[in-house]
Amino acid sequence: MSKELIRLADCTMAFDDEVVLDKINLYINDKEFLTLLGPSGCGKTTTLRIIGGFQTPTSGDVYFDGVRINAVPPHKRAINTVFQKYALFPHLNVYENIAFGLRIPKIDEKGKKIKLSEQEIDQRVMEMLQVVNLKGFEKRRVTSLSGGQQQRVAIARALVNRPKVLLLDEPLGALDLKLRKDMQNELKRIQQAMGITFIYVTHDQEEALAMSDTVVVMDSGRIQQIGTPEDIYNEPKNAFVADFIGESNIIDGIMREDGVVEIFNRRFQCLDKGFAKDEPVDVVIRPEDVDIVPEDQGQLKGTVTNVTFKGMQYDIIVDFYGFKWLIQTTDLSPVGSHIGIKIDPDGFHVMKKSEYSGMFGDYSSYSEEYEEISDVDYEPEEEGKEGGNEE
Ligand SMILES: Nc1ncnc2c1ncn2[C@@H]1O[C@H](COP(=O)(O)OP(=O)(O)OP(=O)(O)O)[C@@H](O)[C@H]1O
Numbered sequence: 001m002s003k004e005l006i007r008l009a010d011c012t013m014a015f016d017d018e019v020v021l022d023k024i025n026l027y028i029n030d031k032e033f034l035t036l037l038g039p040s041g042c043g044k045t046t047t048l049r050i051i052g053g054f055q056t057p058t059s060g061d062v063y064f065d066g067v068r069i070n071a072v073p074p075h076k077r078a079i080n081t082v083f084q085k086y087a088l089f090p091h092l093n094v095y096e097n098i099a100f101g102l103r104i105p106k107i108d109e110k111g112k113k114i115k116l117s118e119q120e121i122d123q124r125v126m127e128m129l130q131v132v133n134l135k136g137f138e139k140r141r142v143t144s145l146s147g148g149q150q151q152r153v154a155i156a157r158a159l160v161n162r163p164k165v166l167l168l169d170e171p172l173g174a175l176d177l178k179l180r181k182d183m184q185n186e187l188k189r190i191q192q193a194m195g196i197t198f199i200y201v202t203h204d205q206e207e208a209l210a211m212s213d214t215v216v217v218m219d220s221g222r223i224q225q226i227g228t229p230e231d232i233y234n235e236p237k238n239a240f241v242a243d244f245i246g247e248s249n250i251i252d253g254i255m256r257e258d259g260v261v262e263i264f265n266r267r268f269q270c271l272d273k274g275f276a277k278d279e280p281v282d283v284v285i286r287p288e289d290v291d292i293v294p295e296d297q298g299q300l301k302g303t304v305t306n307v308t309f310k311g312m313q314y315d316i317i318v319d320f321y322g323f324k325w326l327i328q329t330t331d332l333s334p335v336g337s338h339i340g341i342k343i344d345p346d347g348f349h350v351m352k353k354s355e356y357s358g359m360f361g362d363y364s365s366y367s368e369e370y371e372e373i374s375d376v377d378y379e380p381e382e383e384g385k386e387g388g389n390e391e
């Protein structure tokens, strides 16, 4: 990726002594698609507002192209924003909604008014209609458009000013799942076609993984991890990230030596190294990295307590010595069956203990409501045993 465009250095934001962003350090490269991802209230919008200039950090610095811009107002930054409530002008058609910003005279550095000609406005609006795939819609009232089409008008309206950076705050939040997926591809395409830096906010991890060059995972006003989608998924830094990104079984373990981790008093080969001898650790095992084998061939043995059909696979909850794991499998193992599992060395991911240790990664609650039913379900097995006596 190319050169650095924006940098937040030790940015803290406090409201009435309540710290909502705690010394954020982050840089964003030119033409990068960077996503701020985290649960509600973690500080995503606040971070975006600081970058856009709608909020000044309580302490710390914001740089654009190497220049400190803390005091530069939003309209003087080469940054545009698509807010979640993007509020198109209902009385204007698609064309005029997109042209709106272009008709406002700009003041150049010498204080001179610059007005675009109608011809230039037309050329720019038509170009944007092409980019967002809305050619032929220019005369349509925005109120007659679908949610996804309105969203694309909002994006065209923000891009028509040719900002270097586009900030998008949960722009797809109001759309249904199918449309969301279409728009994710569309946004990625637009970003690449126009070569613009996108800073995107979402609390949807799938969306973040699908679209981004870089994902910034936040919690409680702090950055937990910055990395590519693959880094964040495969090498989560702590139990919070492992839990927030995808499904994770997170188990208490001990790193016996490089390449050897112990869980449930058994030693397993893994690829992780660099921990102290006998260091207590958190071990992540993804549900798709567990192979089900006959009970007597398993490295661990457990009992299936819950099965959910998910289309592509079954999500099964398996009780290992009182600890419940989520396993994803294409083979059905019915409730009550005793299974063995195998995990390859690269199926383990070992993490340092953190403030999040013990808070995530146990699927007991997942099947709690099922417990009563599964007790009932154990009975047929006993019947089955009796059945085994027949003939
Ligand atoms: N102007 C404000 N005054 C006081 N508190 C604020 C203000 N703006 C934000 N906060 C607080 O800062 C915290 C972070 O808010 P922010 O809007 O950045 O969260 P978010 O990650 O965008 O959440 P969501 O996903 O719900 O939009 C919240 O606890 C919020 O209540």
Ligand SMILES: [Mg+2]
Binding pocket: 044, 045, 046
């Ligand atoms: Mg927000």
